[in-house]
Amino acid sequence: MGSNFFKHRLSDLLSSAGITVNGSAPWDITVHDDRFYRRVLSEAHLGAGESYMDGWWDAPALDEFFYRILRAGVEKQLSGLPRLLNGVLGKVINLQNPSRAYTVGETHYNIGNDLYSMMLDRQMIYSCAYWKEALTLDDAQEKKLRLVCEKLMLKPGMKVLDIGCGWGGAARFAAENYGVTVTGITISSEQAKLARELCRGVPVEIKLSDYRDISGSYDRIYSIGMFEHVGHKNYRNYFQIVRNHLAADGLFLLHTIGSNRSGTNTDPWTSKYIFPNSMLPSASHLTAAAEGRLIVEDWHSFGHDYYRTLKAWHSNIEDNWAALSLAYDERFHRMWRYYLLSAAGSFRARHVQLWQLLYSKNGIEEEFRVPR
Template sequence: MAENYFRQKLRTLLESAGVTIDGPNPWDIRVLDDRFYKRVLTEAHLGIGEAYMDGWWECEALDEFFYRVLRKGLDKKVSGMPRLLSSLAGKIVNLQHPARAFIVGETHYNIGNDLYRAMLDKQMIYSCGYWHNARNLDEAQEQKLRLVFDKLMLKPGMHLLDIGCGWGGAARFAAENYGVRVTGITISSEQEKLAREYCAGLPVEIRLVDYRSQKGTYDRIYSIGMFEHVGHKNYRAYFQTVRNALAPDGLFLLHTIGSNRTGTNTDKWTSKYIFPNSMLPSATHITRASEELLVMEDWHSFGHDYSLTLKAWNDNIEKHLPTLERSYDERFFRMWRYYLLSAAGSFRARNVQLWQILYSQSGIEGPFEVPR
């Protein structure tokens, strides 16, 4: 009786979003284990994600499924208990305390450089591309880097700080194309090692250090896809660190995923399997934390581009499966596919956003047309 209740309730919810159980469309789902219905309705995203990893359901087009579900707001109509518990944890504990700073590097970015080489573009940029006039992932990532550095108005000889430098692709691109010197910092030992190799012979220094420990003064600072690991208890300290490191006439660009809602919770499935201790900042988080420290010059939103980027990453993983299968098992690939395509659907539904925010130390003098 209870199973029939859960089955009927979920069926009704999904049909309101245009999704049919065992339907003919690529975004329809096939349920392979009847325990699926209760698990989804009582455990929300954690439940549906783990059920997919366990092989309890299938979907030909996961991104399309999540686009429809999230666009209809069905995530707000299932159990709120996991969200409540994570919200309380985020309020009480500083999940991104310096003592925990390297956890995400060890558990996510250190998974294996072979995986990221297969998935990413030729420069190994692990953040949203900019698909304006771009025909493929390589072009989209180059467009994004040019967008960042043109907004920062780079000049030869400047010294840049790259907070969260990844595998060094952005630092190398800046050094080679703009004649600047770059200091990149990361919390991943695997990224540090590869970034040093990738940037060898260029005026680029790579450091394995938390952003709160960096020292020096820089003409320009940028942070691409790292702010999601900072946490609301540390936002003010983050912007204070940037202000202290930025030259008086300096510029800072923040590239981050953003939430439509201000809160302290993080998605339970994502935190457990992909990005430990992560949380998405809201516009309110960012403006409050940066107020009176820096002058906001521009706010650019292009979240739909992330759905295109994530789908391109997933296509690359599928293309390289025969090689990657030597190092990773089927459950890992189901987890990774779910991660990439559920996120793609979320960005397409505008459930989450992608922002580039440009700051100055004391205000840009004279007219300034922000590149697009």
């Protein structure tokens, strides 16, 4: 088949989503290299992402482009081979076993604290913010942290575990505002190093550790934006570990991105360039994993807030690119832009979700109205 076939085929698919090749709308694309058409049709999201990184095409508003693609279901009509192979790999191999546990920390979270400090809010929270009555990213992230702490009913003197503590912002916030003692664990050496500095002087201990190496008992446990790295083969064990280390009247809050369907791995582009060995849990994944281990007390969905969060992160990157360009090249810039804005479009299209689940070990006996 000649190049014109691929061009016409992809142009027709894009047109069904209201996207015009070389059009003038912000969500339209400009193609700089005609090899783009065949690459996308044969490699789906991997081909689209790599060809964007290579400068073969552009779109003024990538998030709007992906929003329309996903709402129209265009991605379902592209080649299923890369997705199929990735799914088979995830079913056969435990991509998140202990020997692979630190891979994402080294690949993604160790990229550079300079990048994240310029992209994130003042507390360096790398997860979805809560934009209810918030106007700025700083305010929205603080509202999210307060929401987590209030749902957990934190009280002075409690021992708290933060699974996947990042740069320690949530742990520090809980310790300073609720009088608790926090142990935070991360699989990123760079995160651990900075977190220890940022948490100096408050009752927070930061450990470079995998969740499977947890020790001790805790009144409250939370995990914010870490469960995406656990993997379906480990979900039951993860919830058992949480139960084992939770006090009899303990509560556990899980904050995670969620998928509308039950899969076994993430898409090839994201796995290759952003989050290796990651995958998103579905609702049925979570209910099956927790059954017999923890009791679901609340399920809160606010995926559109992640769209706003990702847009804010992207704006911060663009605003600070002159300084960041001294350490990161233009191909990285395009990769990072593609990552943030494709994800933003995906959340706006409700192709993926953001969930906060509150669990108890033995059931909350007294009346408790979960904060919103």
